[in-house]
Amino acid sequence: MPDRNTIAKARRDKRQGKSPSTQAGEFVHAEIDRIRRGAHGARSTRQAIAIGLSEARRAGVDLPPPRKGKAKASTRKSARYAYEVGQGRRTPTRRPKVSKAVTRVLEREPRSTASRAALSRQGKRAASRRTAADRSAAAKKASATKGATRRSAAARKAARTRSAQGRRTATRKPTAKARARRR
DSSP states (O other), X not given: OOOHHHHXXXXXXXXXXXXXXXXXXXXXXXXXXXXXXXXXXXXXXXXXXXXXXXXXHHTTOXXXXXXXXXXXXXXXXXXXHHHXXXXXXXXXSSOOOOOHHHHHHHHHSOSGGGSHHHHHHHHHHHHHTSOHHHHHHHHHHHHHHHOHHHHHHHHHHHHHHHHHXXXXXXXXXXXXXXXXXXX
């Protein structure tokens, strides 16, 4: 089960009006940290994310299970069970416990699935499946719930990134296409 600190962060996100997926992100982040510390591994980055989402559902985050066709039946059933427990609609018959066999299997899995590069690849793949309108709407909501101070800091960081990229592109040799455009 997740630690108190993670649950407190998710509740703070909820008070700030952030979406359930953002609240669940705290649990995913905690799971990534556990893998990086070496508590266990994961076969894929998606598995690490799935473990975090399951913990979020059990902790009461209002994150409904995936719809039919989005995930396999066993995954949907497991997610539905965790969601019902978290929402207080179902009382678990026993304390959720990972069996020793499952723990041993997870311990043998690689830790590299939680690396920065692996997470970046997963994020890009997930974003590529969404439409430009979806991505834009998510960014608008994020900026609305960020608050003035954090929004200002994000704008400064973006400006620094743009200027750094401008310097990098200036040192590169222009391509034939770029030279043709200048004429």
